[in-house]
Amino acid sequence: MKFTIDKAIKTAIQKTLKDLGFPETQVSLEHPAVEVHGDYSSNIALTLFPSLRSASRRSGNLKFSSPRQLAESIVDELSSNKELKKIVSKIEVASPGFINFILNEKLLIIGLEEILKEKNGYGSSNSAKGKTMVIDYSAPNIAKRFTIGHLRSTIIGQAIYNIYKFLGWKCIGDNHLGDWGTQFGKMIVAIRKWAGKSVDELTIDEMESLYVRFHQEAETNKELDEEARVAFKALEDGKKEERELWKKLVIRSMEEFQKIYDLLGVKIDEVYGESYYESMMPPIIDEAKKKGVAIESKGALIIPYPKDALPPSMLLKSDGGTTYLTRDLATIKFRKEKWNPDLMIYEVGSEQTLHFRQVFLAVELLGWAKRNQFFHIPHGLIRLKEGKISTRKGNAVKLEQVLTEAIDRAKKFNDDPEISKMVGIGAVKYNDLKHSPSTGYVFDWAEMINLDGNSGPYLQYTHARCRSVLNKAGVFPSSFFPLPSSLNFEELSILRFIYRFPEVVMEAAKQYAPNLVCTFLYELAQRFNTFYNKHRILGDNAQRSTFNAQLVFRLLLTSSVAQVLKNGLALLGIQSPNAM
RNA sequence: GCUCCUGUAGCUUAAUGGAUAAAGCAACGGUCUUCGGAACCGUUGAUGGGGGUUCGAUUCCCUUCAGGAGCACCA
Numbered sequence: 001m002k003f004t005i006d007k008a009i010k011t012a013i014q015k016t017l018k019d020l021g022f023p024e025t026q027v028s029l030e031h032p033a034v035e036v037h038g039d040y041s042s043n044i045a046l047t048l049f050p051s052l053r054s055a056s057r058r059s060g061n062l063k064f065s066s067p068r069q070l071a072e073s074i075v076d077e078l079s080s081n082k083e084l085k086k087i088v089s090k091i092e093v094a095s096p097g098f099i100n101f102i103l104n105e106k107l108l109i110i111g112l113e114e115i116l117k118e119k120n121g122y123g124s125s126n127s128a129k130g131k132t133m134v135i136d137y138s139a140p141n142i143a144k145r146f147t148i149g150h151l152r153s154t155i156i157g158q159a160i161y162n163i164y165k166f167l168g169w170k171c172i173g174d175n176h177l178g179d180w181g182t183q184f185g186k187m188i189v190a191i192r193k194w195a196g197k198s199v200d201e202l203t204i205d206e207m208e209s210l211y212v213r214f215h216q217e218a219e220t221n222k223e224l225d226e227e228a229r230v231a232f233k234a235l236e237d238g239k240k241e242e243r244e245l246w247k248k249l250v251i252r253s254m255e256e257f258q259k260i261y262d263l264l265g266v267k268i269d270e271v272y273g274e275s276y277y278e279s280m281m282p283p284i285i286d287e288a289k290k291k292g293v294a295i296e297s298k299g300a301l302i303i304p305y306p307k308d309a310l311p312p313s314m315l316l317k318s319d320g321g322t323t324y325l326t327r328d329l330a331t332i333k334f335r336k337e338k339w340n341p342d343l344m345i346y347e348v349g350s351e352q353t354l355h356f357r358q359v360f361l362a363v364e365l366l367g368w369a370k371r372n373q374f375f376h377i378p379h380g381l382i383r384l385k386e387g388k389i390s391t392r393k394g395n396a397v398k399l400e401q402v403l404t405e406a407i408d409r410a411k412k413f414n415d416d417p418e419i420s421k422m423v424g425i426g427a428v429k430y431n432d433l434k435h436s437p438s439t440g441y442v443f444d445w446a447e448m449i450n451l452d453g454n455s456g457p458y459l460q461y462t463h464a465r466c467r468s469v470l471n472k473a474g475v476f477p478s479s480f481f482p483l484p485s486s487l488n489f490e491e492l493s494i495l496r497f498i499y500r501f502p503e504v505v506m507e508a509a510k511q512y513a514p515n516l517v518c519t520f521l522y523e524l525a526q527r528f529n530t531f532y533n534k535h536r537i538l539g540d541n542a543q544r545s546t547f548n549a550q551l552v553f554r555l556l557l558t559s560s561v562a563q564v565l566k567n568g569l570a571l572l573g574i575q576s577p578n579a580m
Numbered sequence: 581g582c583u584c585c586u587g588u589a590g591c592u593u594a595a596u597g598g599a600u601a602a603a604g605c606a607a608c609g610g611u612c613u614u615c616g617g618a619a620c621c622g623u624u625g626a627u628g629g630g631g632g633u634u635c636g637a638u639u640c641c642c643u644u645c646a647g648g649a650g651c652a653c654c655a
Binding site for chain 2: 465532
């Protein structure tokens with residue numbers, strides 16, 4: 001087991017509590033929000049006090065009159081702990097009863113050594129070795145444009161994938177293409193009626209216009225919906241003409257999606273579309289019937305959920321066609337058989353929350369797996385200032401346009417097309433990832449391609465700045481010692497922060513929240529830039545040829561910052577150019 | 581009608597029940613003979629309303645108002 005500071009402090013506290021005669025308790029440690037409260041803080045005295053008070057009321061023997069007093073006696077006991085002395089330089093009690101720990105500066109420097117030793121692996125772990133997860137993300141719909149809505153799923157999904165992989169999981173990314181369903185009946189009808197040319201020549205925009213037109217005309221012409229149902233049934237039944245039309249739609253669409261994936265630098269392991277599960281559905285329907293999970297209702301086959309926990313969902317339509325649910329169940333069965341994952345994650349919009357709750361419950365009713373082996377990351381919608389984005393209304397923002405615009409903007413700073421691409425794409429990705437996935441946000445052109453402030457390019461810039469200074473130094477020291485006799489506030493503020501990176505990565509995985517990584521990196525970069533602005537790293541010309549303690553330390557610090565920024569950005573799927 | 585989600589500064593967002601609610605944008609003022617100004621420092625400014633639980637609430641509970649999403653033949 002690897003030594004960690006928080007574990008050592010926790011152990012010391014637990015030992016002390018035991019010595020003081022307390023029963024075994026969970027001790028929580030946190031990093032206080034404000035520096036003056038130390039590097040670690042425990043609220044143990046505050047949480048322990050109420051039960052202590054009520055116990056003493058019964059016995060009439062009040063040992064401590066306040067949480068603060070309790071904290072003080074814990075600290076008295078702690079200060080004689082030899083192990084703790086090595087780690088902590090100061091322990092303080094703060095009102096109303098927090099115990100604050102200030103770490104030994106020497107220990108903080110060990111943190112840098114670790115970063116420089118582990119390099120690109122710093123922050124990674126193999127604690128999840130042997131575990132497998134499947135993540136379902138991106139999932140654009142065939143014959144529809146790839147919108148900023150799919151961008152969220154793609155980018156967040158990829159970040160989650162990267163983070164889990166970094167923590168030792170075996171990860172399988174699956175792009176669950178929307179390439180099946182009644183909508184293709186609609187497309188087939190629309191193409192036959194209005195396309196006026198071969199499917200091979202249609203652009204996605206044109207496909208989408210046909211889809212929009214279908215919905216407009218169907219409002220007055222009710223027969224269209226019926227025609228579409230028939231066409232999809234024909235497709236499901238394997239009629240040759242419909243099949244060929246559909247196949248071409250898929251191929252054309254994928255060609256266009258590939259351009260976006262190339263721009264984003266995203267490559268998803270597997271692309272089993274919904275259509276892939278077509279033949280696997282009948283046995284599942286049988287199984288659901290046999291197990292009494294599904295029942296017939298109004299000509300359709302539905303799954304009622306026990307005790308009205310959730311509204312019923314439909315397995316088969318009254319015309320015998322399958323639904324989204326049928327396909328999702330087939331997909332789960334397939335994934336279980338193929339990879340037997342410990343965890344299946346869905347990075348899909350929050351409007352499908354109910355659907356996934358139904359799916360996960362259905363899986364449990366069928367006895368395939370436990371609900372807690374599944375997780376839906378429900379990302380919030382990206383809204384427009386004018387309101388909701390809807391393909392049918394045709395007001396969707398073109399993703400390709402967003403990406404090229406962002407790259408163009410980056411070009412103003414740099415002639416190198418490769419670098420402008422890294423920066424522009426980095427800006428768009430970071431802008432999305434910095435928001436917590438669960439809440440939506442308002443799409444704003446200026447914000448999306450912003451290169452200042454809390455942005456991807458700011459982090460890339462800070463990384464490039466570090467690299468530039470290191471280059472200028474020419475040589476790189478191989479050892480830390482002798483250390484400078486004292487460290488200034490800005491140096492310490494980096495040291496007291498940078499070692500938390502691995503914790504942040506773990507927390508981001510646990511909470512499915514890449515934005516935690518963003519926030520951490522941004523704060524690290526800010527701390528570095530503040531330091532950079534106030535102090536010189538490379539001394540003046542005369543000294544540059546000779547190493548001294550301060551120069552050595554600052555070079556190692558700069559190098560560590562660059563490394564952590566790079567590792568963090570890599571998790572977010574953002575590249576870190578050495579110059580920009 | 582029922583269910584779920586969201587209301588934080590002028591705007592867009594952060595904050596495992598913790599201490600003085602944190603940033604970016606915008607605005608205004610400052611830093612620049614110095615290692616990369618895509619930078620740094622400063623000023624103004626916020627938890628929709630009302631109750632409750634708690635040593636302590638943006639966070640949990642109740643209520644109310646406002647917005648969004650979902651609720652069987654779409655996915």
